[in-house]
Amino acid sequence: MPLLARASTLLLSLTAFAALLAAILLASQPAWAKGSRKAGWSPVAAEILMEAGSGKVLRARNADTLTYPASLTKMMTLMLTFEALDRGTLRPDQRLVVSKHAASMPPSRLWLAPGSTITVEQAILALVTRSANDAAVVLAEALGGSEPAFAGKMTARARALGMRRTVFRNASGLPDRLQRTTARDMAILSRALIRRHAGHYAYFQRRSFDWQGTTVYGHNRLMARYPGMDGIKTGYIAASGFNLAASAVRDGRRLIAVVMGGHSAATRDDRVADLLDIGFKRPTSPARPAPATPDLVITRKSSSAAERSTAVSVAVPSAKPSTGSAGGSAAGSWSIQVGAFASRAAAARSAGVTARRLGALAAGASPEIVRSGGLYKARLTGFPAANADAACATLKAAGHGCFAVQGR
Missing domain, CATH: 3.30.70.1070 (Sporulation related repeat)
Structure with missing residues (x-):
């Protein structure tokens, strides 16, 4: 066979092998990662700027357009956890057992082993810093018995808060085509966490925590560079793009900015900073007192x-x-x-x-x-x-x- 013909045959064989390998790799993807992005498709770009005190919306774009919450979902998981702490049905030092289902969650995670335990407070810190999916499921199962049952409680709580377009299907924000929300609903949830759970909101200020001898660092990098920002949550899946719900205080005035569908974490953070700057430049009414810094408070529900x-x-x-x-x-x-x-x-x-x-x-x-x-x-x-x-x-x-x- 002539040299050119042999070379052409070899090239065709390599091309066929590459196609076969690509098909195998696609088929081996976990179910949660498949179908998250179609060719030519891009996430919904939405944003909203809100005054935390009055709830007044200062700016909005696509604020009521349905999209995916990603790990902003964990804000509702944390709200229900905070409410359980206030009722005394959970204690911060209470140890929760990790189920096989919780341990099977894909990253981001703490790599919890089935049968191991984690305290409620450690799970809270894992959610606000690492955005750990396994820790989110541990809390969900402790509060709801199962993750689907807990998701039902999350949706019911969302409706009670006025989050009319939100449906939760899991505790973590991992991809589910039926789990939907809007930028407005995420701003409503952020405001409720700030105003109704001031004693717990300080958790969102944490940028790291110690876990089994190592330091776990958070994803919220804007908080380190934007003056006055003290929370609250980042999120990302391919279907949603890069999301961020943020809150900052300046001159006694607190604002909430939610940006969804960012093309990168950096562009998302920059847009949130721009929105907050726009809001703080607006004239405000004088003599508005600065919000109290949340502090930890002890109650008798702790037995020792x-x-x-x-x-x-x-x-x-x-x-x-x-x-x-x-x-x-x-x-x-x-x-x-x-x-x-x-x-x-x-x-x-x-x-x-x-x-x-x-x-x-x-x-x-x-x-x-x-x-x-x-x-x-x-x-x-x-x-x-x-x-x-x-x-x-x-x-x-x-x-x-x-x-x-x-x-x-």
Whole structure:
């Protein structure tokens, strides 16, 4: 056979082999990755800019056009988790068992093994930083019994919040053609998390957390470079493009920006920054108070001292720092604990405002700040046992966290 003919035959054979190999690789893709993008198809580009306080929409483009939420889905998974913490049906240090279904989730993940355990707080941090799909399913199964049942609860909660066009089919945001949302609905969800769960919103500020001796870093890179931004969630699947729901505070005014369908994480982040800049340049009404920074607060639902140091509940409202002594009176051997905070100043504010709220019930009691486990615990000390119980009952009736602590 002539040399040219042999070369042509070899080229045809190689071409056929390459086509066969491509077909095999496509067939071996996991089911969640197939059919996510068609030739010539691009994700929906949508955006919305909203004032967090009033809910007023400042700018919108395709805000009601259906698209896919991707990992913005995890914001609803976290909302239902926060509500369970507030009800006491979950504790931050409670260990949850990892099922085979949860462990089978594709990345992004923590690579949890079937039968292993993870605490509720670790799962929360895994969602807000790593956007771990396996940890999302662990929470879903703990709260709903199964992931499909939990997805039904997610959709029902969305309707109650006014998210009219959202349907959730899983807890993670992994591709499902029936799981849909809009930029407006994601802004509504972001606003609800900020306003209704101030005591938990601080989790969204976390950029990393320690997991089994290693540091897990987050995906939200805009938060590191945009002044005032303190959350909340990134997302990506091929069908949605790059999504981001973000919130920032400047001069006492909080804005929410949602961008969906970005062509890259960088262009998405730049567009969110542009929207926030546009919003902050608008004139605002004077004398609008700055939102209180969310703090960790302990409640009696945690049964041990160790659990109380990590439990999370609603934030105590901000007030001017107390001018009282941090020492404490010996008028009684009981104290009431009303919060555990990241800073001494926040603990002092909480103790001061609690004393003023209790009025005569706090007569003879003094503010006391106790540092433990890296937190500052806000207490009023010097109560007789009966007065401590009465003071806590009053605070709980008003929706504030409190429990009594006997002195040594």
